[in-house]
Amino acid sequence: xxxxxxxxxxxxxxxxxxxxxxxxxxxxxxxxxxxxxxxxxxxxxxxxxxxxxxxxxxxxxxxxxxxxxxxxxxxxxxxxxxxxxxxxxxxxxxxxxxxxxxxxxxxxxxxxxxxxxxxxxxxxxxxxxxxxxxxxxxxxxxxxxxxxxxxxxxxxxxxxxxxxxxxxxxxxxxxxxxxxxxxxxxxxxxxxxxxxxxxxxxxxxxxxxxxxxxxxxxxxxxxxxxxxxxxxxxxxxxxxxxxxxxxxxxxxxxxxxxxxxxxxxxxxxxxxxxxxxxxxxxxxxxxxxxxxxxxxxxxxxxxxxxxxxxxxxxxxxxxxxxxxxxxxxxxxxxxxxxxxxxxxxxxxxxxxxxxxxxxxxxxxxxxxxxxxxxxxxxxxxxxxxxxxxxxxxxxxxxxxxxxxxxxxxxxxxxxxxxxxxxxxxxxxxxxxxxxxxxxxxxxxxxxxxxxxxxxxxxxxxxxxxxxxxxxxxxxxxxxxxxxxxxxxxxxxxxxxxxxxxxxxxxxxxxxxxxx
Amino acid sequence: xxxxxxxxxxxxxxxxxxxxxxxxxxxxxxxxxxxxxxxxxxxxxxxxxxxxxxxxxxxxxxxxxxxxxxxxxxxxxxxxxxxxxxxxxxxxxxxxxxxxxxxxxxxxxxxxxxxxxxxxxxxxxxxxxxxxxxxxxxxxxxxxxxxxxxxxxxxxxxxxxxxxxxxxxxxxxxxxxxxxxxxxxxxxxxxxxxxxxxxxxxxxxxxxxxxxxxxxxxxxxxxxxxxxxxxxxxxxxxxxxxxxxxxxxxxxxxxxxxxxxxxxxxxxxxxxxxxxxxxxxxx
Numbered sequence: 140x141x142x143x144x145x146x147x148x149x150x151x152x153x154x155x156x157x158x159x160x161x162x163x164x165x166x167x168x169x170x171x172x173x174x175x176x177x178x179x180x181x182x183x184x185x186x187x188x189x190x191x192x193x194x195x196x197x198x199x200x201x202x203x204x205x206x207x208x209x210x211x212x213x214x215x216x217x218x219x220x221x222x223x224x225x226x227x228x229x230x231x232x233x234x235x236x237x238x239x240x241x242x243x244x245x246x247x248x249x250x251x252x253x254x255x256x257x258x259x260x261x262x263x264x265x266x267x268x269x270x271x272x273x274x275x276x277x278x279x280x281x282x283x284x285x286x287x288x289x290x291x292x293x294x295x296x297x298x299x300x301x302x303x304x305x306x307x308x309x310x311x312x313x314x315x316x317x318x319x320x321x322x323x324x325x326x327x328x329x330x331x332x333x334x335x336x337x338x339x340x341x342x343x344x345x346x347x348x349x350x351x352x353x354x355x356x357x358x359x360x361x362x363x364x365x366x367x368x369x370x371x372x373x374x375x376x377x378x379x380x381x382x383x384x385x386x387x388x389x390x391x392x393x394x395x396x397x398x399x400x401x402x403x404x405x406x407x408x409x410x411x412x413x414x415x416x417x418x419x420x421x422x423x424x425x426x427x428x429x430x431x432x433x434x435x436x437x438x439x440x441x442x443x444x445x446x447x448x449x450x451x452x453x454x455x456x457x458x459x460x461x462x463x464x465x466x467x468x469x470x471x472x473x474x475x476x477x478x479x480x481x482x483x484x485x486x487x488x489x490x491x492x493x494x495x496x497x498x499x500x501x502x503x504x505x506x507x508x509x510x511x512x513x514x515x516x517x518x519x520x521x522x523x524x525x526x527x528x529x530x531x532x533x534x535x536x537x538x539x540x541x542x543x544x545x546x547x548x549x550x551x552x553x554x555x556x557x558x559x560x561x562x563x564x565x566x567x568x569x570x571x572x573x574x575x576x577x578x579x580x581x582x583x584x585x586x587x588x589x590x591x592x593x594x595x596x597x598x599x600x601x602x603x604x605x606x607x608x609x610x611x612x613x614x615x616x617x618x619x620x621x622x623x624x625x626x627x628x629x630x631x632x633x634x635x636x637x638x639x640x641x642x643x644x645x646x647x648x649x650x651x652x653x654x
Numbered sequence: 655x656x657x658x659x660x661x662x663x664x665x666x667x668x669x670x671x672x673x674x675x676x677x678x679x680x681x682x683x684x685x686x687x688x689x690x691x692x693x694x695x696x697x698x699x700x701x702x703x704x705x706x707x708x709x710x711x712x713x714x715x716x717x718x719x720x721x722x723x724x725x726x727x728x729x730x731x732x733x734x735x736x737x738x739x740x741x742x743x744x745x746x747x748x749x750x751x752x753x754x755x756x757x758x759x760x761x762x763x764x765x766x767x768x769x770x771x772x773x774x775x776x777x778x779x780x781x782x783x784x785x786x787x788x789x790x791x792x793x794x795x796x797x798x799x800x801x802x803x804x805x806x807x808x809x810x811x812x813x814x815x816x817x818x819x820x821x822x823x824x825x826x827x828x829x830x831x832x833x834x835x836x837x838x839x840x841x842x843x844x845x846x847x848x849x850x851x852x853x854x855x856x857x858x859x860x861x862x863x864x865x866x867x868x869x870x871x872x873x874x875x876x877x878x879x880x881x882x883x884x885x886x887x888x889x890x891x892x893x894x895x896x897x898x899x900x901x902x903x904x905x906x907x908x909x910x911x912x913x914x915x916x917x918x919x920x921x922x923x924x925x926x927x928x929x930x931x932x933x934x935x936x937x
Contacts, residue, residue, distance in 0.1 A: 344903075347910050502931075510700070511730075598919075605924065642928075
């Protein structure tokens with residue numbers, strides 16, 4: 140007998156429909172899966188066999204062939220266990236598909252245990268989104284993925300825990316209700332982060348710089364001695380970034396879903412991701428890849444922050460791969476099996492010591508580094524990468540007195556209010572240009588939107604002449620000045636905005652250079 | 655390029671007096687500098703922030719007198735000395751360990767041109783195509799020391815070329831001054847040992863200048879620029895010790911973004927300077 144059960148698979152960020160066709164016929168007992176299955180899919184054989192047997196049904200000693208159509212796309216993952224089991228049961232007439240309403244418009248997803256339990260799988264969200272687009276009415280999914288799947292409205296989510304439950308459900312013996320109370324996510328929840336800027340005492344200049352970075356979406360580089368609070372500050376950056384919109388949250392959740400980064404029972408990701416790859420990470424782990432490409436750290440940091448601690452310690456090849464994605468906001472990965480594009484619209488925050496010993500520029504003149512070695516150390520970060528970093532922030536350790544004082548410090552919520560306001564101005568200004576923040580301005584647009592008045596021009600000229608700024612600083616200063624003006628709610632860029640922006644180009648200054 | 659012989663009038667007088675003066679010199683740039691009052695600055699090629707800072711401070715003070723700075727165009731202290739001399743509108747002489755068409759080190763080709771452009775001089779005792787070799791560095795050092803009335807050792811590692819230059823200078827009966835350094839700093843060990851051996855210690859530029867009453871003070875353009883009122887409070891707080899921006903903010907009670915604007919303005923006017931670590935000092 141032949142049967143057909145619908146299921147889904149993933150290609151990149153999108154799901155596609157897979158038909159699980161089962162045929163059970165006479166002949167020597169065998170069990171074969173065709174349709175380009177990878178090892179994980181092939182191993183389903185044993186899981187399906189044991190799960191059916193342990194659910195109290197005899198596994199047929201006949202010739203079984205399962206085809207996964209379309210047969211020309213490589214299938215991977217464990218989501219086909221459940222549809223295969225159901226397909227076999229229908230094919231041996233243990234189940235009757237007519238007893239389930241809308242069986243043709245039902246999708247089965249789930250991994251089986253040997254005892255028939257149904258385990259959670261990755262990528263539920265993108266698959267459910269695609270299912271809804273295809274007009275599917277019901278999805279039968281593992282109970283653990285229920286919250287994630289229920290982000291999608293307009294489709295019946297049937298959470299199940301074991302194979303027997305599914306069998307009884309199809310037979311009409313058991314009613315499984317959709318839990319409707321799961322859809323309560325709040326994108327504007329105030330206390331969703333574990334950290335807050337009010338915990339950072341002192342460091343006013345760094346906080347101001349990060350506020351500007353958040354307001355304009357600028358990439359920044361924190362330079363400071365060990366223990367000066369670079370990491371602490373960076374971790375708190377996401378707390379002042381604007382709230383996610385539903386579309387953004389959905390896209391983040393999709394990426395995290397297919398990478399298996401969503402914790403058990405988790406639903407929509409309402410907070411911005413903060414990714415912090417170790418400096419031994421390989422280029423592939425950063426931008427994504429693999430035989431069948433998977434999203435890398437930059438895609439997992441989509442709409443959030445990618446924090447590279449100890450920047451010069453990263454391998455050169457790892458840093459250089461960031462150049463394209465930083466510019467484009469997405470990354471295309473080509474492999475023999477497929478070519479996929481993942482979004483990666485992230486803010487880059489990097490941190491580094493000012494010199495090999497780490498103490499160059501501290502008050503007690505602890506640093507005994509040779510000038511040449513300081514140069515070499517800074518030189519490890521390539522010019523093209525520095526070109527994509529708008530703000531250089533120098534961070535200094537805070538004295539004990541300040542750390543222990545009860546001085547009142549501004550909280551993230553207060554800073555965020557100003558950031559949100561500045562972002563709104565930008566979104567309004569760049570309507571129809573397909574960009575959302577000042578950091579995305581191209582040279583052409585800089586000319587159009589960052590016009591300077593006469594006084595500002597003079598200041599900028601003088602800065603280049605007297606402070607030894609390098610040419611690459613020009614566009615960066617204008618962009619940052621634009622953001623400062625937005626924070627100031629000023630339509631024009633005034634001279635004080637430019638003057639402040641100049642202060643954030645430390646690495647272009649002479650004192651970092653030879654001699 | 656000019657070639658001058660030991661018997662020429664223009665041949666530097668001071669240099670004639672050493673034990674083995676070069677027979678001829680190849681000179682590029684202003685010849686007059688060769689017979690001016692020279693102070694040579696020597697130090698480590700791999701200097702530290704400390705050496706750089708004090709080297710610059712001493713030269714700044716020297717710039718008030720008619721002094722020419724002599725050094726070897728090497729990396730580190732030499733380069734810093736030449737640059738600071740140029741910045742302070744002083745004449746400077748670079749003595750090369752190689753031919754004049756074969757500048758060593760490569761990184762300082764730009765500096766070489768700058769020195770010539772600003773009325774400085776570059777000399778060498780070697781034919782124009784000669785390449786730099788280890789032996790020639792020591793030979794060069796005798797000219798550096800020989801040209802000058804005094805030699806200032808800024809930073810020197812233990813048993814380095816710099817300490818050799820100090821010894822050569824002493825043998826030529828020239829004054830040698832050493833800037834003392836921290837015991838933590840290995841690049842100050844050489845200078846500290848020199849002091850221990852009886853070389854003179856220079857704590858301030860005056861320790862050197864006061865020995866030579868023939869040095870004339872340059873007429874300074876007395877132009878006490880006024881600091882406008884709004885910057886006055888701020889300017890008073892910043893002094894020769896680097897001050898952190900958060901500290902300045904606390905003291906002046908100016909709003910941070912406004913403070914940054916004011917600091918930029920003062921910086922552009924050339925009143926203050928930003929140094930590593932987001933700190934500011936007076937110029």
